Amino acid sequence: MKLLSRGVRLPLAALSGLLAGFAALAVAELLSAAVRPESGPVIAVGGAAIDRTPPAVKDWAIRHFGSDDKLVLQLGIVAVLALLALVLGVLALRFRRAGAAGVLLFGFVGAVAATSRPDSTSAADALPSLLGAFAGAGVLYLLVGRLTTGPATANGTARQRPDSGGPQDGVGGPQDREAGAPNREEGPPDREAEAPARQGGAQDWDRRGFVVAATAAAAASAGTGLLGRALTGTQGRGAVASRKAVTLPRVTSAARPLAPGAVLHTPGISPFTTPNNDFYRVDTALVVPKVNATTWRLKIHGKGVSRPVTLTFDDLLQRQLVERDITLTCVSNEVGGPYVGNARWTGVRLADLLREAGVRPPSRGGPADQLVARSVDGMTIGSPVEDLMDGRDALLALGMNGEPLPFAHGFPVRMVVPGLYGYVSACKWIRDIELTTFDAYDAYWVKRSWAQRAPIKTQSRIDTPKPFARPKAGTVMVAGVAWAQHRGVDRVEVRVDEGPWMTADLAAEDTADTWRQWSLPWKATSGGHTLTVRATDRTGQVQTDRRTPTIPDGASGWHSVVIDVD
Numbered sequence: 001m002k003l004l005s006r007g008v009r010l011p012l013a014a015l016s017g018l019l020a021g022f023a024a025l026a027v028a029e030l031l032s033a034a035v036r037p038e039s040g041p042v043i044a045v046g047g048a049a050i051d052r053t054p055p056a057v058k059d060w061a062i063r064h065f066g067s068d069d070k071l072v073l074q075l076g077i078v079a080v081l082a083l084l085a086l087v088l089g090v091l092a093l094r095f096r097r098a099g100a101a102g103v104l105l106f107g108f109v110g111a112v113a114a115t116s117r118p119d120s121t122s123a124a125d126a127l128p129s130l131l132g133a134f135a136g137a138g139v140l141y142l143l144v145g146r147l148t149t150g151p152a153t154a155n156g157t158a159r160q161r162p163d164s165g166g167p168q169d170g171v172g173g174p175q176d177r178e179a180g181a182p183n184r185e186e187g188p189p190d191r192e193a194e195a196p197a198r199q200g201g202a203q204d205w206d207r208r209g210f211v212v213a214a215t216a217a218a219a220a221s222a223g224t225g226l227l228g229r230a231l232t233g234t235q236g237r238g239a240v241a242s243r244k245a246v247t248l249p250r251v252t253s254a255a256r257p258l259a260p261g262a263v264l265h266t267p268g269i270s271p272f273t274t275p276n277n278d279f280y281r282v283d284t285a286l287v288v289p290k291v292n293a294t295t296w297r298l299k300i301h302g303k304g305v306s307r308p309v310t311l312t313f314d315d316l317l318q319r320q321l322v323e324r325d326i327t328l329t330c331v332s333n334e335v336g337g338p339y340v341g342n343a344r345w346t347g348v349r350l351a352d353l354l355r356e357a358g359v360r361p362p363s364r365g366g367p368a369d370q371l372v373a374r375s376v377d378g379m380t381i382g383s384p385v386e387d388l389m390d391g392r393d394a395l396l397a398l399g400m401n402g403e404p405l406p407f408a409h410g411f412p413v414r415m416v417v418p419g420l421y422g423y424v425s426a427c428k429w430i431r432d433i434e435l436t437t438f439d440a441y442d443a444y445w446v447k448r449s450w451a452q453r454a455p456i457k458t459q460s461r462i463d464t465p466k467p468f469a470r471p472k473a474g475t476v477m478v479a480g481v482a483w484a485q486h487r488g489v490d491r492v493e494v495r496v497d498e499g500p501w502m503t504a505d506l507a508a509e510d511t512a513d514t515w516r517q518w519s520l521p522w523k524a525t526s527g528g529h530t531l532t533v534r535a536t537d538r539t540g541q542v543q544t545d546r547r548t549p550t551i552p553d554g555a556s557g558w559h560s561v562v563i564d565v566d
């Protein structure tokens with residue numbers, strides 16, 4: 001009888017733990033909708049985990065999960081929480097109070113994570129985790145209480161048990177819980193009387209009470225969670241409306257019209273302009289920040305800023321806007337990888353703004369050599385002031401391919417700087433610009449052992465044929481893209497196996513800041529072949545074959561594709 005009882009109780013206790021976890025997350029979801037979407041425990045702990053992930057692991061995650069890395073992380077956190085909830089449920093069977101306290105402990109961890117996020121500005125960020133945990137602890141305590149006491153009903157009428165909160169329900173009563181039925185026999189007479197009414201006395205738990213409480217907890221949690229979801233959905237409404245209201249004004253300096261021949265249409269090649277929906281996304285934000293453009297402000301201040309300013313979105317719209325084609329690249333892009341894209345950006349020239357604020361580059365005696373951009377989500381990105389003011393089109397961008405920046409790409413305003421990897425230049429959701437020195441401050445990725453300065457390395461990629469493709473013998477178009485932003489691509493060469501380098505046909509150059517498509521018709525012969533590409537930039541530097549990892553300042557090496565010609 002004891003074994004049977006235990007066999008039923010353990011899974012039910014585990015279920016109680018799950019329901020408690022569900023209740024905790026549901027209440028947290030609802031409250032985080034009221035406080036801030038980023039204050040929820042899963043998001044906060046996930047963000048903290050991202051910040052503490054060793055660069056090699058982060059790189060591995062990006063490589064294996066790509067832009068789904070964040071989804072995988074969140075699913076992972078939920079899976080771990082579910083496991084912990086199961087364990088706490090079983091623990092609560094023996095130590096009811098300890099189980100409930102365990103739930104509170106995890107709430108505390110979530111609260112600490114939420115309030116210590118860089119974008120946390122208020123202690124209210126602790127509320128979702130804390131109150132969620134209280135709800136969860138309550139549910140666990142209540143449910144396990146039904147499992148560890150005799151039935152509350154002998155004949156179908158509910159009766160309040162005197163058990164809840166009794167001292168023997170806590171840490172003091174493990175034997176009591178485990179021993180089950182025998183203990184009941186020593187219990188008050190009314191319990192004894194009830195026991196035989198339930199399946200021959202085999203179960204000493206309040207089955208009906210449990211089922212009712214569990215169902216109620218599940219339903220209430222589902223309702224609360226859905227309400228929270230719905231509220232979160234309405235949260236960004238102001239921001240969405242503010243984005244809809246933006247009409248990009250006429251630019252005073254249009255992008256150079258694409259030269260004839262700047263765009264190739266070889267099947268399988270990356271399009272010259274990457275559509276916004278296909279543009280790679282790399283950032284640490286588990287929730288895409290929804291910033292309202294009407295209340296957005298950008299502060300420019302710091303070392304050597306004689307005229308600090310605070311700008312509104314309208315201030316920017318009223319300035320001279322330029323439009324520039326700039327190819328953005330992520331330092332985490334492996335050789336041959338997908339984290340590179342080319343867009344037509346609309347924005348304000350950052351150098352003009354800096355000059356108006358009194359900033360001089362170091363070469364003109366300015367005291368600040370680093371510009372640190374801060375985003376609304378607490379990211380910090382440091383760029384060399386010298387590069388930003390050397391005449392290149394460093395932009396505060398507010399448009400991407402003819403529309404306001406998509407939220408995922410930094411609405412309302414981000415930086416885009418030709419020639420620098422994104423992590424040292426392309427701050428999305430920017431809210432603050434501080435002039436400082438590289439000696440005085442390490443930005444987010446620099447603290448995580450990436451290089452302080454990181455110009456984009458000359459690279460080329462074969463887009464077609466794809467690895468392990470099986471084209472027919474005969475003419476096969478080999479094609480792809482090459483980039484060496486702000487230096488310009490001068491030549492692309494392709495080699496078959498260990499054969500001689502063959503010069504590819506280059507699309508006409510748009511600007512030195514954009515990638516160039518290339519193609520090469522190749523007379524393919526049957527059998528396995530390795531195609532390799534390399535680019536030469538306008539400084540005469542040939543892309544090195546020396547393989548380096550992405551850490552600390554970008555991957556180098558040649559891209560090769562192995563195919564099998566039929």
Ligand SMILES: Nc1nc2c(c(=O)[nH]1)N[C@H]1C(S)=C(S)[C@@H](COP(=O)(O)O)O[C@H]1N2
Pocket residue numbers: 279280281282283284285328329330331375376377379408409410421422423426427428429
């Ligand atoms: N606020 C914020 N800005 C950010 C990042 C980030 O994590 N947070 N990532 C940077 C990196 S590493 C890159 S490569 C570019 C990518 O920009 P995209 O997502 O628009 O392609 O954004 C940069 N700006």
Ligand SMILES: [Mo]
Pocket residue numbers: 282329330331332421422423
């Ligand atoms: Mo990046």
